[in-house]
Amino acid sequence: MEVVMRDVVKRFGNFTAVDNLNLTIKDGEFVALLGPSGCGKTTTLLMLAGLYKPDSGEILFDDKIVNDVLPKDRNIGMCFQSYALYPHMTVEENIAFPLKLKKLPKKEIERKVKEIAGKFQIEHLLKRYPGQISGGQQQRVALARALVKEPNLLLLDEPLSNLDASLRISMRAEIKKLQKELGITTVFVTHDQAEALSMSDRIAIMNKGKLQDIGTPEDLYMRPKNMFIAGFIGNPPMNFLEVGFNVEGDKIILRRNDFEITLPKEISANYMKKQNDERVILGIRPEHLSIGNEAPNTIKGEIFVVEHLGKDKLVDVKVGNDRIKVLTGQDFEGKMGDMVNVHLDLKNIHLFDADDGNSMKWAA
Amino acid sequence: MRQLEMEICENVTSKKASMEGLRKFLGALPFLGPFLFLIILFYLVPVTLTFVMSLTSMDYVLEWKFVGLENYLRFFQDSGVKTVVLNTVKYVFFTLIINVGFGFLLAIATSYFIRNENIRLLFQTIWMLPRMTPPVVYALLWLWFLDPTEAGMLNSFLGKLFGIPAQNWILNNPMKVVIIANGLIGASLGMVVFSAAIKSIPVDYFRAANVDGASDWQIIRYVIIPFLKWPIMFMTIWQTLSLITSYEYILLITDGGPLNKSEVWSLFSYHKAFSNYEFGYGAAISMVLVLIAVLIAILMLKVFGYDAIMRRGNVDGMRGEAGDESNKNHVAV
Amino acid sequence: MKAIKIMSPSRIAIYLLLAAVSFPIVFAYLWLFSGSISDELEFGIVPKGITLENWRFLWSEITIGTKVFENIWPITLNSLLLAGSITLLEVLISLLAGYALSRMNFPGKDFILKTTIILHAFPGVALLIALYYVLNYIGMIDKIAGVVLIKVALELPMATWMIKGFFDEIPWEIEWAAYMDGCSRLQAWYKIILPQIKPGIAAVAIFAFLAGWSEFIYSYTFIFSSENYTLAVFLKNLIGDFRFLDYGLLAAAGLFYMIPVIAFFLISQKSLMTIKFGGIKG
Numbered sequence: 011m012e013v014v015m016r017d018v019v020k021r022f023g024n025f026t027a028v029d030n031l032n033l034t035i036k037d038g039e040f041v042a043l044l045g046p047s048g049c050g051k052t053t054t055l056l057m058l059a060g061l062y063k064p065d066s067g068e069i070l071f072d073d074k075i076v077n078d079v080l081p082k083d084r085n086i087g088m089c090f091q092s093y094a095l096y097p098h099m100t101v102e103e104n105i106a107f108p109l110k111l112k113k114l115p116k117k118e119i120e121r122k123v124k125e126i127a128g129k130f131q132i133e134h135l136l137k138r139y140p141g142q143i144s145g146g147q148q149q150r151v152a153l154a155r156a157l158v159k160e161p162n163l164l165l166l167d168e169p170l171s172n173l174d175a176s177l178r179i180s181m182r183a184e185i186k187k188l189q190k191e192l193g194i195t196t197v198f199v200t201h202d203q204a205e206a207l208s209m210s211d212r213i214a215i216m217n218k219g220k221l222q223d224i225g226t227p228e229d230l231y232m233r234p235k236n237m238f239i240a241g242f243i244g245n246p247p248m249n250f251l252e253v254g255f256n257v258e259g260d261k262i263i264l265r266r267n268d269f270e271i272t273l274p275k276e277i278s279a280n281y282m283k284k285q286n287d288e289r290v291i292l293g294i295r296p297e298h299l300s301i302g303n304e305a306p307n308t309i310k311g312e313i314f315v316v317e318h319l320g321k322d323k324l325v326d327v328k329v330g331n332d333r334i335k336v337l338t339g340q341d342f343e344g345k346m347g348d349m350v351n352v353h354l355d356l357k358n359i360h361l362f363d364a365d366d367g368n369s370m371k372w373a374a
Numbered sequence: 375m376r377q378l379e380m381e382i383c384e385n386v387t388s389k390k391a392s393m394e395g396l397r398k399f400l401g402a403l404p405f406l407g408p409f410l411f412l413i414i415l416f417y418l419v420p421v422t423l424t425f426v427m428s429l430t431s432m433d434y435v436l437e438w439k440f441v442g443l444e445n446y447l448r449f450f451q452d453s454g455v456k457t458v459v460l461n462t463v464k465y466v467f468f469t470l471i472i473n474v475g476f477g478f479l480l481a482i483a484t485s486y487f488i489r490n491e492n493i494r495l496l497f498q499t500i501w502m503l504p505r506m507t508p509p510v511v512y513a514l515l516w517l518w519f520l521d522p523t524e525a526g527m528l529n530s531f532l533g534k535l536f537g538i539p540a541q542n543w544i545l546n547n548p549m550k551v552v553i554i555a556n557g558l559i560g561a562s563l564g565m566v567v568f569s570a571a572i573k574s575i576p577v578d579y580f581r582a583a584n585v586d587g588a589s590d591w592q593i594i595r596y597v598i599i600p601f602l603k604w605p606i607m608f609m610t611i612w613q614t615l616s617l618i619t620s621y622e623y624i625l626l627i628t629d630g631g632p633l634n635k636s637e638v639w640s641l642f643s644y645h646k647a648f649s650n651y652e653f654g655y656g657a658a659i660s661m662v663l664v665l666i667a668v669l670i671a672i673l674m675l676k677v678f679g680y681d682a683i684m685r686r687g688n689v690d691g692m693r694g695e696a697g698d699e700s701n702k703n704h705v706a707v
Numbered sequence: 708m709k710a711i712k713i714m715s716p717s718r719i720a721i722y723l724l725l726a727a728v729s730f731p732i733v734f735a736y737l738w739l740f741s742g743s744i745s746d747e748l749e750f751g752i753v754p755k756g757i758t759l760e761n762w763r764f765l766w767s768e769i770t771i772g773t774k775v776f777e778n779i780w781p782i783t784l785n786s787l788l789l790a791g792s793i794t795l796l797e798v799l800i801s802l803l804a805g806y807a808l809s810r811m812n813f814p815g816k817d818f819i820l821k822t823t824i825i826l827h828a829f830p831g832v833a834l835l836i837a838l839y840y841v842l843n844y845i846g847m848i849d850k851i852a853g854v855v856l857i858k859v860a861l862e863l864p865m866a867t868w869m870i871k872g873f874f875d876e877i878p879w880e881i882e883w884a885a886y887m888d889g890c891s892r893l894q895a896w897y898k899i900i901l902p903q904i905k906p907g908i909a910a911v912a913i914f915a916f917l918a919g920w921s922e923f924i925y926s927y928t929f930i931f932s933s934e935n936y937t938l939a940v941f942l943k944n945l946i947g948d949f950r951f952l953d954y955g956l957l958a959a960a961g962l963f964y965m966i967p968v969i970a971f972f973l974i975s976q977k978s979l980m981t982i983k984f985g986g987i988k989g
């Protein structure tokens with residue numbers, strides 16, 4: 011089922027929780043709704059579910075406006091952050107509940123419950139109550155309940171956030187696999203960018219009620235439209251440094267009192283439309299920085315702290331009053347207080363307007 | 375806020391806000407109707423009626439003969455009123471001390487000192503008994519206990535042990551009896567509320583105090599009492615409110631006697647109305663009391679704030695049950 | 708750490724003190740029991756010989772002089788009727804109102820909530836005179852139904868407040884899940900929400916029943932015909948006449964009247980201990 015949200019607005023009193031949201035989710039697509047806590051993700055999901063009604067704008071399922079369709083008539087499967095299992099029903103009754111409401115014959119209900127329980131490996135729990143099973147098992151039951159009625163749309167609200175780390179990672183793969191198997195259009199809410207990056211076909215990234223961008227994980231990672239996206243996607247997050255912007259001939263020079271970077275011609279071409287001497291934000295990810303010999307076009311700084319990340323080391327370097335993070339190999343030997351030269355992979359730099367935070371590459 | 379949404383969703387849009395409000399109210403009416411009806415009929419109407427009646431000389435014929443403020447003038451000149459008001463003040467003050475003070479001691483003893491769950495429960499159950507006993511039976515127990523003959527419990531006890539001659543306790547000390555009898559009932563409420571408050575103190579405070587080597591007394595003084603300040607204040611006002619207008623137990627035990635010696639304000643109004651059939655005068659007496667009660671209620675709202683009182687509904691509400699299990703280690707450190 | 712601790716002297720003193728102040732209460736209730744099965748007691752409560760004579764009101768008339776007391780069974784039935792009706796109405800009405808106040812939004816809700824809080828603290832007995840007039844006006848004076856209505860009305864604010872609390876505790880997500888699964892509002896209400904607050908409803912019902920069963924002042928004031936008497940009024944009259952004469956009979960009648968309360972204590976000993984007793988009596 012294709013889902014379209016058109017100019018959707020949701021207010022709580024004077025507070026606008028979702029601001030003019032436009033979003034198209036293609037049939038069978040797995041879209042993650044990503045953003046910090048309180049940015050309006052759940053509100054968006056609840057509007058899709060029909061539990062909240064938009065103050066203005068339209069929601070369409072397969073070209074049909076559904077604003078006034080009751081939740082129960084939308085054929086949506088939903089899985090809540092708290093799982094929302096019915097505590098007074100056994101696992102079996104929980105899963106069977108949507109089917110019972112559809113007045114399916116008993117035999118068929120039994121068959122379907124068995125089948126889905128098998129898929130989620132919870133057959134042995136069917137007779138237990140939600141209070142008697144673990145969080146991970148509850149989560150599977152909630153998913154089973156959402157999927158048993160073969161919904162047209164699956165809504166998942168931070169379904170993994172209450173699980174422990176290792177379970178979370180294995181569930182990611184399982185949900186993704188299942189979704190592809192069943193081909194159900196799915197909206198997955200999360201505030202965890204790693205989750206969004208690893209699971210979804212496309213990511214819609216939200217901040218303060220506004221949709222920032224929607225695109226494939228690669229898109230958002232490689233070509234962030236603004237500083238918010240750049241900072242939110244990628245871990246460890248992108249470094250930002252305020253610099254002066256100068257054009258000299260066909261080259262751009264980024265300058266501040268402690269370093270100066272000259273961009274080669276082919277990269278400069280992306281950013282030419284700025285005025286001289288304006289302040290801009292240089293963004294570069296830790297993985298695109300390295301520590302090397304003294305050379306022109308590098309940044310000099312002092313090691314502030316070295317964090318061990320297992321496979322890598324994350325080096326925190328003090329540059330003037332700023333600090334930048336550099337991802338290095340495990341063999342990096344630097345210590346606190348050492349002076350180092352940070353090399354930039356200039357192909358992977360981003361420049362943002364200091365005023366509105368938009369990428370200068372995409373401002374056109 | 376959230377409930378609002380379902381409401382809207384179940385109905386197709388109606389644009390005007392006031393229409394929407396009316397529609398919502400009508401939607402809630404089937405649920406609220408019986409509630410509102412009874413509240414209006416048995417609270418709102420009676421309050422109004424009490425006031426109007428107080429301006430009449432109504433008697434058992436229930437005729438409205440308006441006499442202006444005559445009842446009130448009479449009330450303020452009635453020589454018996456002085457005793458009654460004095461009794462009321464004494465009664466409320468000393469009963470409160472038992473309710474709150476003794477309730478507090480019971481709470482500390484049962485919730486802090488007693489660490490065995492079963493023994494704690496045993497004592498708390500014992501102290502709940504008077505409150506749960508029907509008033510008539512409770513009064514019967516007192517009448518028997520204080521029976522003026524040799525057969526009376528207290529008399530035979532004191533007589534056998536100390537050779538003290540039998541005496542008529544109720545006749546000699548009506549106010550004391552009334553105060554203690556009511557105090558024991560209120561004390562259990564104090565115990566329950568304060569115990570809940572003690573149990574809700576985070577266990578870390580006790581741990582920290584123990585690590586610091588605090589004595590029991592110091593823990594009570596510096597950990598428990600600061601936490602109980604609020605519930606204690608609340609209980610005081612709450613109980614005042616209920617004490618000034620309640621007279622059931624007094625009616626049953628002394629009926630205000632002998633010779634008005636234990637007559638309190640609310641009972642005075644009752645007697646005027648239902649013994650002397652002076653409904654108008656009785657209403658005036660009640661009205662003054664109702665006004666005082668309302669003032670205290672407003673004071674309570676001012677002091678504690680509406681929200682805090684809303685929450686209080688939960689403090690001594692059924693929440694104890696679940697809290698009990700999870701919190702029971704609080705003091706067992 | 709806690710197991711092997713030797714009790715400190717101060718703790719022992721507290722135990723003893725608590726036992727001492729609690730003793731008279733236990734004693735009084737023990738008397739009620741032993742007094743009812745014996746016509747002579749030693750040391751106040753030790754029965755000397757067992758007799759059922761005190762329980763004669765169950766199978767024969769009680770007389771004093773020429774006065775004949777009512778048979779206890781119709782009166783017991785009245786009390787059951789009174790307490791039962793109060794329970795039923797109170798639970799039903801507070802369930803409805805509590806739900807609306809918890810989960811619906813309508814103009815005036817805030818006002819109703821605040822009023823309920825104040826009424827919760829407002830003692831209805833202060834209004835007895837006017838209540839007499841109201842009952843008389845609607846033709847419910849001297850009727851059990853009249854007392855039922857008053858008692859329900861006066862307990863409603865508290866019951867509604869409690870029930871509202873139970874509804875408040877049910878997460879919205881559970882209700883939402885029910886809608887997503889295909890429930891209508893009504894279905895969600897009785898299939899999902901009500902089952903979850905069952906224990907709360909039971910507690911409210913028990914307290915309503917006990918309050919109705921113990922009810923004295925309204926029956927005493929508003930009921931005059933002996934065929935409408937309740938146990939409370941009956942016992943009050945019995946006390947009036949048999950005090951000083953036959954405590955055994957009074958103890959037995961009192962104990963008989965206490966049966967539901969005792970049953971409550973035995974059944975719910977643990978779980979209901981800490982439950983709401985507030986605002987019922989002073």
Ligand SMILES: Nc1ncnc2c1ncn2[C@@H]1O[C@H](COP(=O)(O)OP(=O)(O)O)[C@@H](O)[C@H]1O
Nearest residue numbers: 022027046047048049050051052053054375376
């Ligand atoms: N029912 C409500 N009433 C008032 N404010 C709400 C309500 N639901 C959500 N909000 C507010 O709207 C914003 C978005 O909430 P939500 O959609 O739950 O965020 P999240 O992205 O964390 O899921 C938050 O600031 C929240 O406080």
Ligand SMILES: [Mg+2]
Nearest residue numbers: 048051052053
């Ligand atoms: Mg959320």
